[in-house]
Amino acid sequence: MMNVLRLPLIALLAGVLGLAGCSVHQPASLYQLDSGNPGQPKQSAGMAVLLGPVTLADYLQRETLLQRQADGSLSAATDGRWAGSLSSDIDQLLVRQLAWRLDSQRVVLPPATAGFAPDVQVLLSITRLDSGKNQPAILDAQWRLLDRRGQVRDSRMVHLEQKHDGSTADQVKAQGELLQQLSEQLTVALKPLANQPPLIEPRKPDPKPAPKQDVNRPKIPTASPIRTDMEVFRF
Secondary structure: OHHHHHHHHHHHHHHHHHHHHHHHOOOOEEEOOOOOOOOOOOOOOOOOEEEEEEEEOHHHOOOEEEEEOOOOOEEEEEEEEEOOOHHHHHHHHHHHHHHHHHOOOOEEOOOOOOOOOOOEEEEEEEEEEEEEOOEEEEEEEEEEEEOOOOOEEEEEEEEEEEOOOOOHHHHHHHHHHHHHHHHHHHHHHHHHHHHOOOOOOOOOOOOOOOOOOOOOOOOOOOOOOOOOOOOOOOO
């Protein structure tokens, strides 16, 4: 009787251990955004651009790879996650894309080094970047461009969409392509600001010199009233 009861128990334990072994040997995949194939800038100098601060929506500041559902809700992907900081990944992708498209080695993230005087500062806010198995990849962003004097020269809201085949890998690729499209539009807006006039401090007017006196001209004595003690009587 003991032997008959022991067999189902052994089979049950073997099944549990087998399932545990499968879960251990199937780690989640790690993903990075597709930065395309940006080349190296050929110019040693070029346009000076300060890219940032770049702000992300709160829900994007995590390593979890989120999936957009048909009802608009978000759920964590079960087969993958971001390889590190998504915020840092976005920053580096945009820097490389802009440097290549502007052909400039002077595209930097804040804080800039001492003495760096940007021609343009890009204030960028990304409010949405996600996709789902049956939902396209979507990017919503807004930028403002400040010139050398700190004046707003351009402000724009952007909405971009990219289709994919539904797999997690292709979704990540589509999101990277959206950021490449964003950098392309930014480049078009930045290029006209490369020809700004140099900053010149307003020159104060020179003080007017005091009129010079002619030392050779004879001085004419001024008449002064003469007072007397005489009284005048009228009759």
